Amino acid sequence: MADKSTEAETELRPGELAVALPQQTDDGVYFIGTIHTPWRSRAECPKRGSFDGPICSIVVDERWRMALTDLAGHRRLQVLYWMHRARRDLVLQTPFQTGKTTSTFALRSPVRPNPIASSIVKLVAIDGTVLQVRGLDCLEGTPLIDLKPDRATAGE
C-alpha cells in the first residue's frame, strides 16, 4: 500500500485533479487467472484491441476449471480484468495521447476508482484452463477477474 500512496501523490499532469480515496474498500475481488500478451509497457499496448490483433492467452486458475466447461460454444466473450498498475484517485485526468483534460468517467482510461476494464474478444481456442483469444489490448501479466458470453451474442 505504501507504493500506491506514493504514486498517488506524484506525477500529476497539467489539469489533473486527485481526491482522497476512502479509508477502506467496500468489498474484495479475486484474481482468477492471468492474461498473457506481447505488451510489456503501456506505451506498447494498442489503444484498442482488434479481432485482427495477435492471439493472446488467458490462463485461468485451476480452482475455476469447471466454470469453463461450457465456454467452447461461444465465439465472443466479454473479459473483465484488473488494471493493477493504475492509480485510482484522479477525477480529472489528462491522457498522454490527447493532452486534453477530461473527467474520469468520460474516459475509458485505466485510471479510475475501480480499475476494471471490459474487452470483447474472439475466442480462438480453449484447452482446459487456457483460452486463446484475439481482441485484447492489455499488459502482459494483467490479472483476470471475469469471463462472460458477450451480451450481443449470448443467445447464439
Added chain:
Amino acid sequence: MADKSTEAETELRPGELAVALPQQTDDGVYFIGTIHTPWRSRAECPKRGSFDGPICSIVVDERWRMALTDLAGHRRLQVLYWMHRARRDLVLQTPFQTGKTTSTFALRSPVRPNPIASSIVKLVAIDGTVLQVRGLDCLEGTPLIDLKPDRATAGE
C-alpha cells in the same frame, strides 16, 4: 463474512457445484454510488435491460462529482455494478429460468467469483451527481462501481 459462508453452503440446486473460495481477496473495490430501480427482488428484475425500460437513477457519491463533469455529451454509457447479494463459489449452476446446468463463465448470471455486471445504458439526463438512465435490470440499491463511455460510441 459469516453470513456469506453460511449462504455458500446451502441451497444448491440440482447439478450445481461449489468450490472453496480463496482465503483472501486480491484487491478491493470501492462502491462509488447507488443505483435506484423499481425492482426489489430478483424475480421482479427484467432478464435484460431495455432502452425502452423505465428510467432508473444512479446517484454517485459526492467524492466523485468532478469525475462526472464531461459525461453529458455521451449518449450511451457502460455501467459496472456489484451484485452484492450473489454467492461467489459456484462453478456449475442451474438457473431458475432455464433449469439447465451450465458452467459459470458461460452464463451472465450474477453468481460468479467476482459479482460484477456490465450494462449499456442510454443517458437521459445528468444533474450534478445524479444520472437518469434507461437500460438497467438490477435490484434497487445495487452498488455502483464504474461508469465509462460505451466502447461502441466512445468516439462520437
